Amino acid sequence: MRDAAPWWRPDPGAVLRIEGGRVLTGRWRLGGAKNAVLPLMVAALLTPHLVTLRRVPAILDVAVLAGLLRRLGAGLSWSRDAAGLTLTIAADTLHPADVDAELVARMRASVLLLGALLARCGQARLPMPGGDAIGLRGVDFHLAGLRAMGATIEVAGGVIDARAPHGLHGAAIDLPMPSVGATENLLIAAVLARGTTIIRNAAREPEITDLARCLAAMGATIEGAGSPVLTVQGDRPLLGAQHAVLPDRIEMGTMACAAALTDGDLVLEGADAALLGAAAPLLAEAGVALDVAPGGLRACRAPGGLRGVDFRTAPFPGVATDLQSPLMALLAVAPGASAITETIFEQRFRHVDELRRMGADISLRGTTAWLRGVPHLSGAPVAGTDVRAAAALLLAGLGAQGVTELRGLDHLDRGHEAMVERLQACGAGVERR
Structure with missing residues (x-):
């Protein structure tokens, strides 16, 4: 790490x-929001071009996720100024099978790697994520949405094995509740999926709007950020971007x-x-x-x-x-x-x-x-x-x-x-x- x-x-x-x-x-x-910077770091895996994040908080969760991204093959470059840390991520080559189980067990946000790796690489094998012991927080909403987008997912022995060898496709997804994590995961996956994805009962937290803003800067087409309905026109080539964390x-x-x-x-x-x-x-x-x-x-x-x-x-x-x-x-x-x-x-x-x-x-x-x-x-x-x-x-x-x-x-x-x-x-x- x-x-x-x-x-x-x-x-x-x-x-x-x-x-x-x-x-x-x-x-x-x-500082930059912990709840915003982690999905932003994961979103950088969607493109082979450079993504630069400013106002990154120097916290343990960021260090753990940086270790996960590095293990997956992403290059990371850091600098610091008066506004805080700046991180540039280069994910031109990824190794989706090289997920560090120990690091995944330390943080809940690692579940977002499912959407990013499925969309970019067509596969993801991820131990069940850890994090704070504050409740069940199952990943059922995440998995159901990704399955609706064409992924084949098996869960056995505490491991999530997800595959989409022909890529993901758009889908109409109705979340049972406005889950922040599920909304982020599906939004990240949808920007590279073929066709249109509609996420209803989406979470409206400012951190999701911040994620949508960064994805739009990378070239994604997203409507409805901050509302209960997100519409994503997928399969757009994503470029690099610079973004200041909320x-x-x-x-x-x-x-x-x-x-x-x-x-x-x-x-x-x-x-x-x-x-x-x-x-x-x-x-x-x-x-x-x-x-x-x-x-x-x-x-x-x-x-x-x-x-x-x-x-x-x-x-x-x-x-x-x-x-x-x-x-x-x-x-x-x-x-x-x-x-x-x-x-x-x-x-x-x-x-x-x-x-x-x-x-x-x-x-x-x-x-x-x-x-x-x-x-x-x-x-x-x-x-x-x-x-x-x-x-x-x-x-x-x-x-x-x-x-x-x-x-x-x-x-x-x-x-x-x-x-x-x-x-x-x-x-x-x-x-x-």
Whole structure:
């Protein structure tokens, strides 16, 4: 992996020591979105020409996927400037059989290789992908859509064996639910398929619009990006392109919560409230002020203070499931009662017990977490179990009284670039040991 991503240097220490009660102030430059950059990297496999991605976040998931692409035969070239990493991918020669099973097991986004390799090479053999343990997240929607496009797929022994020796063809696909991953996989496959593909009940997340924008720059013909119906005119020759990765809206919402939790004041550079969808008015209702500022948004606690709110996670433009856990950390100390219903992933409340260790008053009934805000949380030893849970526990520690020791930092590294150094620059008392 080091050869594929030479910039990746794992931080030492397995524990993050967080001294709570410090106010966060300053400027926070948003990086490129983790949820956008991974499908963009996979999409670069569709063409033998150079694809350059700017504002690439220097996170573990990017390093892992870079290792996968390198193993498949793609060339990768990196550079860095003030905006972050730039990655140029050269996929003129691919070896679809050379998939690294160990790396696939580390990340969910590797399932997107199915669509890309089938479309480009006519075959893909992929171990069942891994990633966060936040629910079943089966690949049935992906496989059904690819089969409708002419692929023959067998699943046995934990391996997906997919073949389309004569190429994929267009199809009308109705997704049972607006799955982000399935929409991305089918969109990637459709741009090289013969004829027209229509994806109904498609996910509308900004990251999918960003993928469609990059594919269009490569020469694809896509209509309906950002709507529930995507229409793709396939079999167009794809060229190279340059594309800047969308700013990370989950990082935006997470750091807005951090500013409010610590009664701080952060300017989130590159932030756009429209990317948050329903989470923007929800944050305002909870007492998080987001005001337009030069270069982005200013995030702080509203004059009226924090207050409890009720919400449900939902596909965009609803409140993102990835923001559920940071919002829970905020609402744990918001006066009044809150109810959070998780509708996307059935195991995304694994951070609840950890927040309880810190004194949060939370009870679970089915898919709903009921909170009663406490005056403050107290530092405690806790562990992150997925990317967003780790970030939520970090936020809780920043706002708590006393010292919190956070383990599970590999999850934090998967989705957050240089989190410790950037927090230190804003006044946080954090140290990796």
